[in-house]
Amino acid sequence: MNIILLMIPITFILSGGFLAGYVWAMKSGQFDDTYTPAIRMLDDKQQGDANE
């Protein structure tokens, strides 16, 4: 039973880590545009051209 005392903190650390990762991704704008990245590979242009 004592193992639970160890596992519960681990649960929080793990899920808290995921939450932190999510918050970081959100703040750095990774969810701002969920449409373009999916179709970007269909664009014929090379990456270099786009930055001209």
Added chain:
Amino acid sequence: MQVMDVMENLSASHSFDYLDRIEFKRIFLNQENASKMKFYIEGMRCSKCVHRIESLVDHEPRLKSLTVDLGSHTAVVETDGLSSIFGEVASRIEKLGFKVIPIPWKNDGQDQWKNESRDALLRLGIAGFLAANIMMLALATYFGDVGPLKSYFLWLQFFLYLPVVGYVAIPFYQGFYAGIKNKSLTIDGPMAVASFAGFLVSFYNLLQGTETIYFDSLSGFLFLILVTRYWQKSVRHKYLQYLRPSALIETFKARKIKNNAANGRAEATWDWIPTKDLKKKDVIQVHRGEWIPVDGKLIDESARFDLSVLNGESYAHKYTKAASVRAGSKLISESARIEVEAIGENTTLGNILANIDAQSMGELDSIKLSDVASQVLLITVFSVAGIILAYGFFQGQFFNYFERAFAVIIVACPCAMAFGTPLVFSFSMKKAQQLGLVIKKISFFERLLKVDTVFLDKTGTLTNGEWSIEDESEVVDYDKEFLKAIILKLEAKSMHPIAMALRNLWQDVNVSNTIEFHDLEEIKGVGVRAWDKDVCWSFKGIEIQGKKMFALFREDKCLWCFRLNAQVLPQAQEIISWLEEHNISCNILSGDTAGETLRVAKAVGISADHCHFNMTPEGKLELLKLYPRALMIGDGYNDVLALKNSFTSIAAHGGVDSALKTADAFFIDSGLLKIKDLFQIAKMARRQVKINLYFALVYNAIGALMAIFGMINPFVAAILMPISSSLILIATWWGMR
């Protein structure tokens, strides 16, 4: 987290006085119309919110208009120009429970929308994290044999629920508070009460050692509601964008050349893609009669364009390689390739469209209807919930019945109903935009269906702007090409429609080897004349046997005379008979002579008693007053009075800028052809609005009944709520495709 709360508190209390300071206004006001300012409004959810904000105008005489766009969450405030009351308006909107952020006029609020979305996503993520952990712990207490650890599990749930009640539920408290302050029913109220009361009850039970604890279901429920709201907001943003007139230039499709531009034109292949997906330096191909949806550079050696959409002057402009062409120009030559330089609102045309006054949905009859319907529904739902609660109270099963009442409120929330109607009109706008039609007022669709009489201007509307020469006299002593060149020289500076027509007709005539005239003059209503040393040349209109002819004179001798025949639009007859079949009587309104008007009328199948000729602009106006449900189709220049004062109107050609000041709609593409489609779109919209309303009513009624009899708990209700919105979206998309 804390920082954000502090920010929210600050903005809720701060004063908007700075909005009326001159330094601020210099940057934020509309540069062309200094009585307009734009706000981004946070916290809008349905057309009811729009209605509440827009109704501020009714109580404030100094406010000329206030229009809210539900898709982009922006509002345009227009004062009467005498008083600066932007600060006051902003704080009054905040009092209604929204957050106001002033944005510069040119800004579309995208950044603010992004910020609002990020806030929502943050809340959503934290809610999900807490709910998942609470539910996991709850699962253990439900099923597991945790023995003495059970109370730890319960206390852990309690601590995890603290941020739910203290942070995640904040929007519901705010909505509840604003609802109380404005004495209006909101769905936020029950949610705020449930999450807080549930917390208190569970906490009390926890201290008492009883196991009736709601942390798991409440946090899961709040998470689901937040997901739904976020999803609904994204859907609105995506599907209501076509309500802006400037969406036209983004949704219009263009041919993007796929292979290398250096290849010959014959092998060029292209994709049809929406203009908004074009990038700088892409190459598009345009064919004869099409208009260009981008600003760009001409790649071909030369091409001829008609700029009438931009400046109202209908004649060919010749462009050579690398010349800049502007969106809205119509190609007259065979085909042209254009390198994209600017798209969307950055183009000249896009800029014009973006400056058209924002549209208010409030004036739509069907919006009013669905607002009333949702209001009635909301009141009914809350009364039913109240009855259930009272019943439960007397039965001594308050908590069981509270759950039922709560489920009724969640499942029967009229969100889908309030969303359906704007959605239909957004789809209608998109369809109209794909036809090349700019619509200034959305109410145009509803008005169109009430029309019983159509008045058509003749020149440019029933005729296609192309002319042919008929009944010409014999030419002796001179070369005809030489005479054509002389006429072009004489008409060189004239802006008369005949001059423009001739310039179009004789594009290939070489004018360099003719006489150099001096003292060129135009005599209004007669013609033009000029001098070659002592010899007077003139070109004027004369009447021969009741027909209007044009003649070239050298001194008093007529060298060449002919009649100019405006070509009737080939499809005009079909459209007129279609309109007549649908019990809409068609009339011609023309300033031209009887003979010419009757000729065109005969060609398109309009009977002589429906012809009104020799009409002055004032005469047209007087006539239109007799027909309260008339649709006027004319050009944006000569018919301004008629367009402005008819029941509804379409400008078929002329400059878009001036046309839209008077007409309700403007055809960028050739006018009359798309009328039929337009009527069909309007009918489709009317049908879909009805379908959506009935659907939402039935769905809500069934859901509410099931909730009353305890077949649906609040959790299931929270899942059913977004489903009704998605069904409305799918039904509308299907019905309007």
